[in-house]
Amino acid sequence: MSRHRALRAKVRRGIAKWPVLIVVFVVLIGLGWAVLAWAGDVLNKRSQALAQNCSEGDSVLRVSATPSIAEAVADVARAYAATRPVVYDHCIAIEVVSADSSMVLDGLTTTWDEEKLGQRPHAWVPDSTLWATRLSALDAKLVGSAPKSVGTSPVLLAAPEAAAPVLKDFRWTEMPDVTDWTKFGTDWGRFSVAMPDPATNTASALAIQSALADGTGPVTAESLGSEAAKAKLTKLAAAVPPEVPATTRDALRRLGDSATVNAAGFSVTPVSEVDLFRHNTGKDAPSKPLVGVLPAGPAPVADFPYVPLGGPEVGEAEVRAAQAFREFMTEPGSQKILAGGGLRVESTQDRPTPSPGVSWPAVTEHLVPADATTTQQISSAWASADRGGQVVTVLADVSTSMKPRLDKVKAALRGQVDRSVSGSFGLWEFARSLDGAKPYRQLVGTGPVAEKRDALRRAVDGLKTSEGSQLYSALAACYEAAHDGYVAGRINRVVVITDSPSDGGIDLDELKSRLHGTDLAVSFIAIGDEVDKAALTEIAQITGGSVSVVENVDGVETALGQVLSTNG
Known part of the structure; x- marks a missing residue:
């Protein structure tokens, strides 16, 4: 009997150790995550406190933007401000002012008029690199660093609704020779393109390049000096209507107020797609929107560069902030905002809706733009041809x-x-x-x-x-x-x-x-x-x-x- 009890005692089992080890391991992992989360929260709060402290104080980055995209640039600026940017221990705020590029250029190179333009900017977003080139030609030190495009917009012909279908096969290179609507099988009389001064209106400058270019371009100094180019410029100048509006916006307004084709005193006018979009959807939009026609062949494109400015008025904090905001504007989220404002960007095919008069046609060929020097020469050649x-x-x-x-x-x-x-x-x-x-x-x-x-x-x-x-x-x-x-x-x-x-x-x-x-x-x-x-x-x-x-x-x-x- 005693032996039997002894055998039963030998087979008694204890508690297994591995479940205990697993429980302990899980608890340790949980404690580790809690410690890391606590430490991360402390560090995050500390960094926010340091950012909000901004030992060098607040600094305002002033950006002047061409009117067609100023609202979209301001939206991007608000998104950037939400990130609480700090540059050189300065808390950065962004101020965006809408101003015509010609006025900004004049102000930067002569006397800045704060009453009309606000305070002098630290960065500039005109509608074309043409403006950055002109600024550099007038005073190279005023361009702080290389311009960078934040979006593009092809140049179209703005036409009354009835005229648009008739122009579906029109080409830019036909502009010097087409002087009558009979070319398109209609009896509307004289065909004329209002060309506001190309020295101050980008769409006109690019349209003239397209009229002069062979194939996809570019127009060169040599080709511009040819007899063929002079003949084209002479024809273009001769076809200019008697009264040309001073700006593209004025030309759109006059064209939009006209009930019939040619009632404005001219037939069509060049315009960037985004400018036409803003015209047709803005607070003073016409009752009947103008229609954008993309001429066949290589399309001239406005490139909307972001230009950090230089000069004694721009401090080191503003220089760095301007560069940081330039990079932010090319990020996908910012690009989506700019696309919503009517620009074309690479990261999205989204288009704003509604967009009366603008169909956002695919651009299959791009005109290669003239270089900086030739661009200026084209404008001066036009000035030598226009009105004598x-x-x-x-x-x-x-x-x-x-x-x-x-x-x-x-x-x-x-x-x-x-x-x-x-x-x-x-x-x-x-x-x-x-x-x-x-x-x-x-x-x-x-x-x-x-x-x-x-x-x-x-x-x-x-x-x-x-x-x-x-x-x-x-x-x-x-x-x-x-x-x-x-x-x-x-x-x-x-x-x-x-x-x-x-x-x-x-x-x-x-x-x-x-x-x-x-x-x-x-x-x-x-x-x-x-x-x-x-x-x-x-x-x-x-x-x-x-x-x-x-x-x-x-x-x-x-x-x-x-x-x-x-x-x-």
Whole structure:
């Protein structure tokens, strides 16, 4: 009996250890996650506290945006502000102001008008790189870093509803030759394209490029100087309606107010897709929307660049904030917001609805845009063709400091002479004692460029340097001669190319006393840092001209195109 009890005692079982180990392991994992979550929450709260503390205080990043996308840019800015951005220990707030690109460019390069434009911006979103190019041509230091496109918009023809189906096969390259609606099988009379000044209206500038381009482009300086290109520009200018609205928005408004085709005084006008979308859906939308027609063939496209600005008004925090906001604008969430505002972006095919008059057609071919210099040359060539062309007198500095720069100045002048379609042109030079005691010499009197082209080429080729730089005396004489030869109804201007201050002759006050006002603009292309920019700016402001500052002579050709493409 005792043995039997002993055997039963040996087979008694204890509690298994592995379930206990599993329970302990699970508990430890749970505690670990709790500790990590607590630590993460502490760190997150600490980082938020540090961010909200912003030891260097608050900083406002001011962004000026072209009106067609200003609202969408403001929406992106609000999304960025929600991330509580901190740059260089500054809490960053974004302020977006809607402003026409031409006004922003003028303000940045002359005197900024806070009453009209708000405070001076730290970044700029115009509708095209054309504007960044012009800003760089006028003063390269004002472009803080390379522009970056945040979206695109093809250029269309805005047409009344009845006309749109008729234009379905129209091509940009037909613009110079089509002058009557009979080309499209209708009896609506004259066919004309309202082309608001391409120097201030991007859609016009790109439409002219498309009319001049062979195939997908680009238009080059060489092709622009060809007889074929001059003939096209002459035809385009001849077909311009008698009264062209100053801006694309004005042209859309007039076209939209017209009940029938051609009632506006013109048939159609170029417009970016997003501008047409805003026109048709804005608070002043027409009762009958205008219809956007995408001409067949390569399409010109506006690229809406984000341009960080430079200059003494932009501090280091604003520089960094402008760059950070530029990157934020190209993120998918921001791109979706911009797409909702009517831009085309790569990350989504979403389109805003409703969109009366805009069908968002697929763009299968893109026009390759002209380079920066040629773009300016196209605008100046158009200015030389439109309404008889300009009356231009160039006063060139030939002082010894210009010696290493003179060849490129001569190339720029020769190119302008060769590309001018019509208008008048003259050439003077200045230094010291060039013509007896006179510090200046008239090389070719201002007259029709078609008649004086050969003489102008010879005069440009013959430029050589001499001592001295009596700018004010030379300008007084040149200005007086240009004023005596003033041609009413045309843009008259004197363009001075110089790299040094005046070193003798009459003083600045005496020169200013001889200027007659804003009917004859004096514009300067100043090369390098030795010029007296303050004095040149005074003269330009008195006469309604401008001052373009280029760091080196490579920018002269672009700057000359910029000056000659403007209406002032």
